[in-house]
Amino acid sequence: AQSVTQLGSHVSVSEGALVLLRCNYSSSVPPYLFWYVQYPNQGLQLLLKYTSAATLVKGINGFEAEFKKSETSFHLTKPSAHMSDAAEYFCAVTPSNQAGTALIFGKGTTLSVSS
Amino acid sequence: DAGVTQSPTHLIKTRGQQVTLRCSPKSGHDTVSWYQQALGQGPQFIFQYYEEEERQRGNFPDRFSGHQFPNYSSELNVNALLLGDSALYLCASTFGQGDQPQHFGDGTRLSIL
Numbered sequence: 001a002q003s004v005t006q007l008g009s010h011v012s013v014s015e016g017a018l019v020l021l022r023c024n025y026s027s028s029v030p031p032y033l034f035w036y037v038q039y040p041n042q043g044l045q046l047l048l049k050y051t052s053a054a055t056l057v058k059g060i061n062g063f064e065a066e067f068k069k070s071e072t073s074f075h076l077t078k079p080s081a082h083m084s085d086a087a088e089y090f091c092a093v094t095p096s097n098q099a100g101t102a103l104i105f106g107k108g109t110t111l112s113v114s115s
Numbered sequence: 116d117a118g119v120t121q122s123p124t125h126l127i128k129t130r131g132q133q134v135t136l137r138c139s140p141k142s143g144h145d146t147v148s149w150y151q152q153a154l155g156q157g158p159q160f161i162f163q164y165y166e167e168e169e170r171q172r173g174n175f176p177d178r179f180s181g182h183q184f185p186n187y188s189s190e191l192n193v194n195a196l197l198l199g200d201s202a203l204y205l206c207a208s209t210f211g212q213g214d215q216p217q218h219f220g221d222g223t224r225l226s227i228l
């Protein structure tokens with residue numbers, strides 16, 4: 001069975017500071033991993049995905065994530081936070097041998113950015 | 116290129132009633148999934164439809180049912196509504212069973228009184 005744990009339900013950073021949102025996964029088969037962002041009263045927007053190619057994945061809006069199999073982690077980073085990055089972030093996993101099927105989400109991390 | 120569209124945006128119902136939510140997938144997509152997102156939680160998978168059949172189902176009771184039409188659009192039906200069914204219901208679409216990610220609509224906010 002697959003599961004996702006997002007460490008830290010709330011992360012606060014200053015504008016211009018490094019953003020680090022943590023995600024650990026559990027999967028019995030090689031996983032596909034995703035980060036989604038959700039702004040208030042909106043659906044989920046895909047930031048980036050890992051599908052067994054390069055372990056360092058670059059996404060939209062300057063975000064990137066690194067797949068570390070030995071640590072079962074897929075942490076999301078951004079070198080310099082902008083006020084517009086304030087939102088809810090979700091890490092999700094799906095088994096690669098059933099890609100396109102159910103996404104298993106973490107509980108989410110709220111990112112606050114102060115000026 | 117229209118993305119995933121859902122209707123209605125908001126809905127208020129009372130306990131015991133029935134509700135139907137609708138979803139049109141992104142152009143070119145043939146697979147539709149439904150998720151329930153309770154306040155402050157991550158989305159939880161309800162079920163997925165492909166070729167007009169339910170392909171996969173999450174841990175939701177039979178009160179939750181769905182349908183996919185030949186044009187790939189989909190409906191989510193919930194019977195005998197409970198207060199705990201209050202949530203944001205998200206529809207996501209993708210193409211086939213490859214490594215293409217799921218694209219989400221903005222959801223339907225369902226409130227049960």
